[in-house]
Amino acid sequence: MIATAAFLILLLAVTIQIIFILKQGKTPDPFSHYLVLAVSLLLFALTLYRSIAIQFVAVTNTFESLVFFSAVICLLIFLYRLKTKKQTVPMVLFGGTIVSLVLLAIASSPIAPKTIEPPIPALKSSWLVLHVTFSFIGESFFTLSFVSAVIYLFTKDKEKKKKLETLTANLIAVGYPVFTAGALIFGAIWARYAWGSFWSWDPKETWALVTWLVYTAYLHARFVRRLKGSFSALLAVSGFLFTIFTFFGVNFLLSGLHSYA
Amino acid sequence: MKQLKLVTLVYRFLKSVKLALILIGYLIVVSIIATLIPQGRQLSYYQKEFSPLIGGLIIRFGVSTFFRSFLFLVPLGIFFINLAVCTVDRIVRRFKYKSPLRPGPDLIHIGLLVLMIAGVFSLFERQEGFTFLAPGNMVKLPGGYTLELTSFTYSRYKDGRPREWISKVHISKGNSPPEKAFIEVNHPLRLGKLNLFQYSYRDRSMVTITDSSGNNYALHPGETFKSEKLSYRFLRLATDSSGLTTFVTEKDPPTPAAIFAKFQKDGETLHLRLNHNDTLGPFTLTKLTPRLETGINVVYDPGFVPILISLILVSLGLLLTFMQKRKGETKP
Numbered sequence: 031m032i033a034t035a036a037f038l039i040l041l042l043a044v045t046i047q048i049i050f051i052l053k054q055g056k057t058p059d060p061f062s063h064y065l066v067l068a069v070s071l072l073l074f075a076l077t078l079y080r081s082i083a084i085q086f087v088a089v090t091n092t093f094e095s096l097v098f099f100s101a102v103i104c105l106l107i108f109l110y111r112l113k114t115k116k117q118t119v120p121m122v123l124f125g126g127t128i129v130s131l132v133l134l135a136i137a138s139s140p141i142a143p144k145t146i147e148p149p150i151p152a153l154k155s156s157w158l159v160l161h162v163t164f165s166f167i168g169e170s171f172f173t174l175s176f177v178s179a180v181i182y183l184f185t186k187d188k189e190k191k192k193k194l195e196t197l198t199a200n201l202i203a204v205g206y207p208v209f210t211a212g213a214l215i216f217g218a219i220w221a222r223y224a225w226g227s228f229w230s231w232d233p234k235e236t237w238a239l240v241t242w243l244v245y246t247a248y249l250h251a252r253f254v255r256r257l258k259g260s261f262s263a264l265l266a267v268s269g270f271l272f273t274i275f276t277f278f279g280v281n282f283l284l285s286g287l288h289s290y291a
Numbered sequence: 292m293k294q295l296k297l298v299t300l301v302y303r304f305l306k307s308v309k310l311a312l313i314l315i316g317y318l319i320v321v322s323i324i325a326t327l328i329p330q331g332r333q334l335s336y337y338q339k340e341f342s343p344l345i346g347g348l349i350i351r352f353g354v355s356t357f358f359r360s361f362l363f364l365v366p367l368g369i370f371f372i373n374l375a376v377c378t379v380d381r382i383v384r385r386f387k388y389k390s391p392l393r394p395g396p397d398l399i400h401i402g403l404l405v406l407m408i409a410g411v412f413s414l415f416e417r418q419e420g421f422t423f424l425a426p427g428n429m430v431k432l433p434g435g436y437t438l439e440l441t442s443f444t445y446s447r448y449k450d451g452r453p454r455e456w457i458s459k460v461h462i463s464k465g466n467s468p469p470e471k472a473f474i475e476v477n478h479p480l481r482l483g484k485l486n487l488f489q490y491s492y493r494d495r496s497m498v499t500i501t502d503s504s505g506n507n508y509a510l511h512p513g514e515t516f517k518s519e520k521l522s523y524r525f526l527r528l529a530t531d532s533s534g535l536t537t538f539v540t541e542k543d544p545p546t547p548a549a550i551f552a553k554f555q556k557d558g559e560t561l562h563l564r565l566n567h568n569d570t571l572g573p574f575t576l577t578k579l580t581p582r583l584e585t586g587i588n589v590v591y592d593p594g595f596v597p598i599l600i601s602l603i604l605v606s607l608g609l610l611l612t613f614m615q616k617r618k619g620e621t622k623p
């Protein structure tokens with residue numbers, strides 16, 4: 031119910047954004063980000079509701095992860111809009127909202143069962159909660175960096191390109207430490223408590239490491255070697271594709287410790 | 292003179308970020324390939340599942356245990372040297388030219404170097420042992436400890452998913468009186484240098500069924516038998532009313548019931564809950580012997596503390612890098 035309402039509000043936000051972009055495209059619309067904020071709050075409320083029901087932080091299955099992920103992306107979109115005001119690139123808002131919409135659509139599909147279930151023993155750990163939440167917060171920054179890198183690649187206007195390049199770099203510079211802490215450090219500590227070893231080269235772990243290496247390569251290319259062109263933008267784009275594959279692809283195509291079926 | 296130039300060139304190569312980027316690219320590609328090839332199977336598996344050429348290559352280059360093969364470890368070794376040279380060079384230079392301090396990335400790099408050393412150390416020094424224990428069983432552990440399982444609880448949610456596995460134990464050392472302790476998933480028990488993990492379980496319960504001539508047959512969980520053209524499978528012993536939610540063995544267990552699956556002719560499966568002396572076709576249930584065993588993994592890993600320290604260094608480095616960057620942030 032709540033997820034459907036969130037989806038519909040987001041759809042309305044996207045419609046407003048499209049109308050404004052088609053109309054003139056230079057300045058952002060004055061309203062849609064409040065709808066996006068409302069969606070974020072609704073999704074956090076849903077997480078809270080489910081958490082009370084299972085007496086544990088509700089981030090332990092695919093549906094709950096997607097809800098949390100979308101909630102954080104929506105919050106970031108709102109904060110970006112608030113911080114940049116007239117400097118906002120409307121296409122970034124639009125792209126981010128679309129990604130959120132797609133994630134919510136996947137959440138409402140049958141591949142993400144919605145039954146409210148308390149977690150199995152391996153998942154009952156504060157380290158797991160830190161692992162999942164930090165990973166998704168980091169990945170939300172990566173999502174927006176992906177959007178801005180894609181727009182960068184398709185933009186001709188030099189001024190706008192510069193703005194997008196800086197935005198991509200800043201988003202990754204913030205997302206990277208959060209993601210590293212969540213996906214790798216807290217993940218390893220959780221694995222140590224649950225299974226007795228920090229790392230076991232499970233496919234999901236390996237893909238998370240690969241994702242992290244792609245962003246590490248981005249940071250060194252961008253901040254150390256000062257490569258600011260398409261190469262860095264392509265790294266930012268591929269980093270996000272790896273992020274998404276680590277989340278979905280590994281669960282559905284490769285098996286390992288992390289598929290709790 | 293020429294020799295000196297070569298040394299300089301090699302040094303420059305080893306400290307270059309370009310080499311780092313190439314090695315990272317390599318590690319990304321091969322790690323991905325390694326996730327597409329199932330790891331750790333028997334060699335015959337690769338001969339059977341892949342074409343002769345690919346199967347042969349997998350075996351030859353040790354791809355079946357890829358993360359221990361030279362294809363992975365040698366480039367990782369070069370990466371380690373690359374990172375070490377680059378880090379030391381930066382620190383030395385900073386002191387030489389008194390350039391502004393940027394300790395964040397250095398801490399990250401040093402943390403990663405420590406992590407790689409600690410990881411290899413752990414790989415060689417780590418020892419582990421695994422044991423199944425039933426209530427009343429005892430095992431001697433290194434360090435002079437004796438572990439006795441006093442009870443093991445396995446409970447499920449109503450939908451059948453596992454809820455918790457808890458091993459209650461008594462620990463004693465030398466002549467000291469035994470102390471009570473618990474081992475649970477996500478809550479390992481620390482004993483000196485050892486860590487004990489709740490790792491697994493196995494159901495070794497047994498039911499005995501007796502036919503009209505007095506012949507006894509013993510069944511373990513999962514075993515099937517046929518009678519009058521119908522087949523039955525003994526699933527488990529259960530101590531709660533639904534027969535599906537809880538299974539507890541204590542030293543003195545409550546009277547359990549036996550859960551059987553009955554496979555009907557129409558393909559349907561019926562679940563039966565039988566008590567002592569109940570009948571099943573021509574058989575009578577004469578004995579129910581509960582025995583649920585806990586699987587405990589005992590780990591000695593001297594790499595644990597160094598790895599934890601390296602993770603803390605990396606975290607601090609990330610935090611410092613982030614804080615410094617924020618100060619000089621360029622607004623989009």
Ligand code: HEM
Nearest residue numbers: 203246249253254306307308311373374377393396399612
């Ligand atoms: C997996 C391995 C590595 C990780 C995770 C890593 C991580 C980082 C991070 C997070 C930064 C800060 C970037 C920023 O400004 O946001 C950094 C900077 C840097 N890294 Fe690495 N690094 C790695 C390997 C290497 C290697 C092998 C080299 C050298 C060949 C290297 C050379 C540098 C340099 C020169 C800087 C710039 C420092 C500065 O701006 O003061 N890194 N590294």
